[in-house]
Amino acid sequence: MNVLPEKGHWAELTESRERLITVEEAIDVAVAMVQPLTETEEVALARARGRVLARDLHAVNAMPFFDNSAMDGFALMVGDLPGQGPWCLPVAGTVAAGGLAPVLEPGTALRIFTGAPVPAASDAVIVQEACEDRGDSVLVTMRPASGDNIRRRGEDVAVGDLLAAAGTIIDARHIGVLAGNGFGSLPVMRRPRIGILSTGDELAGGAANIHDVNRPMLLALCEGAGAEVIDLGICPDDRARMTEFLTAEAGPFDMILTSGAASMGGRDFMRPALLAAGGAVEACRVALKPGKPVFFGRMTRTLVTGLPGNPFAAYVGFQLFVKRQISAMLGVRSPEDRIETAEADFGWTRKSGRREYVPAKEIGRNADGLPVLQRLGHGSSAALVPLASADGIIVLDASATHGARGDLVEWMPFYRTDVSWRIT
Ligand SMILES: Nc1nc2c(c(=O)[nH]1)N[C@H]1C(S)=C(S)[C@@H](COP(=O)(O)OP(=O)(O)OC[C@H]3O[C@@H](n4cnc5c(N)ncnc54)[C@H](O)[C@@H]3O)O[C@H]1N2
Numbered sequence: 001m002n003v004l005p006e007k008g009h010w011a012e013l014t015e016s017r018e019r020l021i022t023v024e025e026a027i028d029v030a031v032a033m034v035q036p037l038t039e040t041e042e043v044a045l046a047r048a049r050g051r052v053l054a055r056d057l058h059a060v061n062a063m064p065f066f067d068n069s070a071m072d073g074f075a076l077m078v079g080d081l082p083g084q085g086p087w088c089l090p091v092a093g094t095v096a097a098g099g100l101a102p103v104l105e106p107g108t109a110l111r112i113f114t115g116a117p118v119p120a121a122s123d124a125v126i127v128q129e130a131c132e133d134r135g136d137s138v139l140v141t142m143r144p145a146s147g148d149n150i151r152r153r154g155e156d157v158a159v160g161d162l163l164a165a166a167g168t169i170i171d172a173r174h175i176g177v178l179a180g181n182g183f184g185s186l187p188v189m190r191r192p193r194i195g196i197l198s199t200g201d202e203l204a205g206g207a208a209n210i211h212d213v214n215r216p217m218l219l220a221l222c223e224g225a226g227a228e229v230i231d232l233g234i235c236p237d238d239r240a241r242m243t244e245f246l247t248a249e250a251g252p253f254d255m256i257l258t259s260g261a262a263s264m265g266g267r268d269f270m271r272p273a274l275l276a277a278g279g280a281v282e283a284c285r286v287a288l289k290p291g292k293p294v295f296f297g298r299m300t301r302t303l304v305t306g307l308p309g310n311p312f313a314a315y316v317g318f319q320l321f322v323k324r325q326i327s328a329m330l331g332v333r334s335p336e337d338r339i340e341t342a343e344a345d346f347g348w349t350r351k352s353g354r355r356e357y358v359p360a361k362e363i364g365r366n367a368d369g370l371p372v373l374q375r376l377g378h379g380s381s382a383a384l385v386p387l388a389s390a391d392g393i394i395v396l397d398a399s400a401t402h403g404a405r406g407d408l409v410e411w412m413p414f415y416r417t418d419v420s421w422r423i424t
């Protein structure tokens with residue numbers, strides 16, 4: 001972990017010396033700028049998926065709630081089966097799930113169904129396949145062991161046991177456990193409020209128009225990462241309009257996430273507009289491809305994170321920086337990028353200096369069982385189609401200048417929702 005220099009120093013350093021900061025330095029700055037949220041709210045259990053639990057939740061009920069049968073069969077007392085069997089016991093009644101357990105008289109059995117309460121006196125349930133059901137009586141051919149097929153009250157969870165710790169990202173498993181314990185709602189952290197703004201005259205309607213890619217993509221990415229998203233529309237390439245916008249709109253948001261106008265051109269006004277609006281830029285320009293022009297700023301308590309306009313660059317910037325800023329706001333540990341090893345089915349040469357992210361497809365496995373990867377696209381940060389058809393992303397080290405077919409590369413496979421037990 002880097003020790004951060006004083007506020008504003010990174011921006012000075014990166015602007016004045018034309019130095020690009022490393023991806024790790026950029027992550028450290030981006031995350032260190034975040035003030036974790038403190039407000040909490042209560043949400044219905046059914047709406048809690050993906051939310052961050054605000055405090056430890058302890059069991060208010062023992063689980064199972066009461067001694068119950070794990071099988072359909074007969075509840076009896078093992079002591080009523082002396083010597084060698086078979087034994088014939090009168091069946092004194094039936095107990096089903098949802099019913100109250102009748103008293104079990106010595107020398108008798110009760111027909112019992114799965115989940116039904118086991119009578120206090122019974123110490124075993126014998127599964128019906130191991131008996132001959134004669135209606136008013138049952139012929140037991142095998143002596144069960146004491147405790148067979150009885151799920152005891154509290155054997156899974158005792159009252160007061162921890163069911164889910166503060167900071168847990170609630171998924172379907174927690175919803176199930178908490179529902180089973182009788183919870184109807186949960187205390188969760190408020191979601192970070194993120195306003196998402198695109199920039200560019202080419203998006204706002206005109207002769208040389210393109211469709212806005214980044215805004216819908218970033219809305220989806222931020223929402224998926226646990227934020228409450230607000231669509232702030234499109235701002236034209238006009239420094240005064242951008243300044244006005246930030247001055248007027250930033251207040252209610254935890255973060256304004258912009259894309260475009262982040263670079264060095266005569267119309268890249270996002271950083272100057274932020275400064276003119278009274279904000280600060282704490283770091284910018286990262287040794288990253290795509291995504292170099294990203295910047296990290298703030299207007300008082302609102303973070304202003306500026307992603308590049310090229311859509312693949314905006315995507316990478318989100319995954320590396322914004323996702324971690326959202327986690328930090330929610331007080332959860334930043335997700336680690338899980339890097340694996342794979343074999344390249346392609347050769348490459350490139351300029352050193354920036355870590356590069358390259359979409360790739362798995363086309364098979366090598367003799368060691370490692371994925372063999374085909375590179376997709378031709379390295380354009382404007383193209384999203386390669387990413388959308390990729391199985392993951394190759395990470396090329398900033399210092400790497402060339403590689404040959406058969407070389408091992410670092411690889412971040414996407415989670416495949418079609419084949420895996422994704423936790424949602
Ligand atoms: N002289 C320099 N030029 C550029 C540099 C540089 O360092 N010096 N950096 C290049 C890099 S790297 C990138 S990445 C781009 C990013 O530039 P900006 O963030 O300033 O973005 P724009 O110039 O506004 O747009 C770039 C590109 O992306 C398209 N775009 C923008 N917003 C959207 C959107 N919402 N949906 C779809 N496409 C969008 C825009 O039309 C441009 O084609 O700068 C290089 N230049």
Ligand code: MOO
Binds near residue numbers: 289292293310381382
């Ligand atoms: O860094 Mo830019 O994002 O390559 O195109």
